[in-house]
Every structure is written in structure tokens, then in C-alpha cells.
Amino acid sequence: MSDLFPALRSTPDRTALHFPARSLTYGQLTAVAGVVARRIGAASRVALWATPTPHTAVGAVAALLAGVPVVPLNPKTGERELAHIVGDSAPTAVLAGPDDRLPAALDVLERITVDLGEGADAEGTAPSPRGGVPVDPTAPAMVVYTSGTTGPPKGAVLSRRAITASLDALEDAWAWTADDVLVHGLPLFHVHGLILGILGPLRRGAQVRHLGRFSVDGVARELSDGGTMLFGVPTMYHRLAEALADDPALVKALAGARLLVSGSAALPLHDHTRITAATGRTVVERYGMTETLMNTSVRVDAPQPRPGSVGVPLPGVELRLVDEDGAPVAAYDGETIGEIQVRGDNLFSGYLNRPDATAEAFDGDWFRTGDMAVRDPDGSVRLVGRRATDLIKSxxxxxxxxxxxxxxxxxxxxxxxxxxxxxxxxxxxxxxxxxxxxxxxxxxxxxxxxxxxxxxxxxxxxxxxxxxxxxxxxxxxxxxxxxxxxxxxx
Structure with missing residues (x-):
């Protein structure tokens, strides 16, 4: 059925996706994604108008079932940047919901509508990718564009192997099972929201409940109604921490969650402290980036909570620190700063159309993250900032x-x-x-x-x-x- 989503065949009656306006079982997801996958056909690459809706989740699954690389597009991207991404990635079509209004930059692409009504009332069979020929695990699955802080956004090519390697490593670190119900309200155009937050639960055969838009009330409601995990960024956890003093229902909801995960930026220590003091739960931090997917995480079986730590390298990930001359840093003293370099199956395949940037990003087969860190005696990693902006020589x-x-x-x-x-x-x-x-x-x-x-x-x-x-x-x-x-x- 699918090397990425075995649960599409094994658990057709289990709820897969729940959004405010619509839910789909695994059987229904197979049916509607199968319809879209057949329409994609033999496209070389497709874009995905990534709104926080079930249409985006179905579109991503459909492209992956068809074996066609998908390029998630942020609906808030400006006209010039969007034109660059479309021109650079050269998709032949764009997947979008029936009510989505697309900008003029996408007029040159065929529009493939993701209709949740087609086939949703009956179990379906997803097509075999590329006419039944197994997809090479190193084949591109997604092209996710970086934020473009140092120039035009670059397309990081993520293979099917990279996605499965990261998601399976998190299964180990977080004891992630089919019984988990993930709650999140993140955007769906990047690694955290789409790959971890949507593809992650679907690979496990679990359920994801997307809030459509983050709200404190939404988190409390869904966690109180069977949610076991919460994904968020520091801004979200800050708002939750601010609300705890006057919201006993929120306190109870967070206290009942199995796992609270924060990522994409460091969670401030005082928000860690407030959440733990009110709920008894510790927020787990992990560390990753577009080019590497997930590198480290605090494990659920860690002996002691470590606010400020992003945990230890995930299974299959090799991590080292290097000094300014590129020499490995041997110290595990919590003080000696070095740049993080990583290697493993989780790495991207390179930047699309940018062999120069790809070569510059690697030191041999080690990827230069540009992030600075120290390692504690137990091997856990603590980030201290970006090399370009956060390493201060004084x-x-x-x-x-x-x-x-x-x-x-x-x-x-x-x-x-x-x-x-x-x-x-x-x-x-x-x-x-x-x-x-x-x-x-x-x-x-x-x-x-x-x-x-x-x-x-x-x-x-x-x-x-x-x-x-x-x-x-x-x-x-x-x-x-x-x-x-x-x-x-x-």
C-alpha cells in the first residue's frame, strides 16, 4: 500500500485526521487521496497550497502515494518570493482546496482540486506509485524552502528515506504509538507542522487533531477530550503559560497530556518553569532544521527533566561539535562551544538547482548546521545560538x-x-x-x-x-x- 503510511491499509476505521470542519478515517483518507493521486499522474513535481485545512493533509498524502515530489507553499508568502519558489521548483500543477483563492503567480500551473467529498464515504484503494514500480527510498518526497534569511529561499530536497528515518527515530524517543492523539495548531507548510505534525501521526497509524488556528481554548478542549500529545512553538507555550493562573481547565488538560513538545526555537526557561509548576508536566524540546529534519530530542525515558536542553542525538543521527578551525570538540563540560555538524539518513539530498550551496553546506559528509552548542557530561546538547548571529566574541x-x-x-x-x-x-x-x-x-x-x-x-x-x-x-x-x-x- 505505502512505504510511508502502512496504516492506510491496516486500520481503515480508525480516525486519521480531525479538523474543526471535517474528520476522515484512514479508509476515507485512502479514498480521497487516491482520487487526487491518480489525477497527479506522472507529474514531475507538484506544488501544494498549504492552508491549515484537511485539504493540505490529503494533498500531501496523495502526492506521496503517487511518488511525486511535493512543494508546500506558504499562503502568506509575498509575490516576489512566491514567484521565485515556483520558478525554481518548476511544478507542473498545484494542489488546492476548492475554495482556495490562488495568487496570479500560480496561474501558469494546472490546478488540481483536492475535493474531500469524492470517495470519502467508501473505502478506497490508493494507487501504487509510478504504475506499481516501488519508489526508490532515496527519491525526492518533498522540496521544502528555507526562510531565505541570507538570500533567496533555497529548496531543500527531502527524500522518502529522510522522512521515514526522522519519524521512526521520534517513535523511539517519544514512545509514539498508534494510540496517541496529537493536538496541534501549527502552519502546514514546513517541517514541524506538516512532516512531524501530519505525516508523523499518519505513519504511526495514530490520529492528528488540528485546531485550524491555535488557541488556548482549543488546546484545552482537545487535550481534555482524549488528546495525548501537543506540538507547539515557544510563542504558543508562552500563551499557555500566561493563561494557566486563571484557567483550571487548561491546567488539568496539560497535566493529563502524555507528552508536550516544543520546537523551532528555544523555549524560555521561565515558561518551562511556569508550566511545570502549574501542571507537573515538563515540556520536551527537540532540535532540527529543514535540511536535517530532526537531530536530537529529550527522551521520554530521560532520568531527569532538563529545561534548556534539546536532548541527545536521535537513533541513526551522528552529531559532533567543531571549533572555528573545523577541529572536533571533545569536551562534554557544558562550557566549550562548538558548531553542530550532523550526518545520517535524516539529511536532505541537497539544495534544488544549487550544487554550489550544497557543497558549501557540507564538511565532507557532515552537514554544517550553523548552530552553536555545548554538550553536558551526560551527552545532552544545549543550544547557545546561531554562528552568524548569536556567537559573541567579547x-x-x-x-x-x-x-x-x-x-x-x-x-x-x-x-x-x-x-x-x-x-x-x-x-x-x-x-x-x-x-x-x-x-x-x-x-x-x-x-x-x-x-x-x-x-x-x-x-x-x-x-x-x-x-x-x-x-x-x-x-x-x-x-x-x-x-x-x-x-x-x-
């Missing part, structure tokens, strides 16, 4: 912005924090803190720069204290909740 020290941000967030007067480095004639670079205070309405109530510097120096080391503090009403963030530090500098 007074002869190498400082990771992430640990300073966590220290700042431990101050009661700080709601949000970001740390950058700026040129300094004496230190080389000075540490600059960007702070959203807890009391926005009363400037006199916000902590002073000296108080924040002393707070950091007391928790970490004096050379890590901010030399300058700038107050804001909000930090600039992208769709995934990541702080856009280049925007801060600009």
Missing part, C-alpha cells in the same frame, strides 16, 4: 547569546529578551540586551540596565553581562515565533 571570550537570554528571562521584570553582539573598540564585541519589560505601561517599573547586568553576572559570569540594554514593546518575530535579530540591528 574580551577574548566566546559567549552564546542563548544562555544570556535565559538568564535575563529569569528576572521577574523581563517578559521577553533577545541578545546580540555589536562592535566595540575595546572588547571587540559588546553584549547588547533587547528587553520587553513585564510592566509595559509604566516605564518607571521596568528594571534598570545595571540591575539586569548584575542579575546576569550573578547567574553566569561577569564577562557575560549586557553592556547595553534597550527596551522595546515587542520583539520582531517570524511566523514560527523565532526572533529576527537582523531586524533588531536594522
Amino acid at each position: 574580551g577574548g571570550y566566546k559567549i552564546g547569546a542563548g544562555e544570556i537570554e535565559n538568564a535575563l528571562l529569569d528576572h521577574p521584570g523581563v517578559r521577553e529578551a533577545a541578545v546580540t553582539g555589536e562592535p566595540d573598540p575595546d572588547l571587540g564585541e559588546r553584549v547588547v540586551a533587547w528587553i520587553v519589560p513585564t510592566e509595559l505601561a509604566d516605564p518607571s517599573a521596568r528594571p534598570s540596565a545595571d540591575a539586569l547586568a548584575a542579575h546576569v553576572a550573578g547567574l553566569l559570569s561577569p564577562h557575560k553581562r549586557p553592556r547595553e540594554v534597550r527596551f522595546l514593546t515587542a520583539l520582531p518575530r517570524n511566523d514560527m515565533g523565532k526572533v529576527m535579530k537582523r531586524a533588531l540591528r536594522e
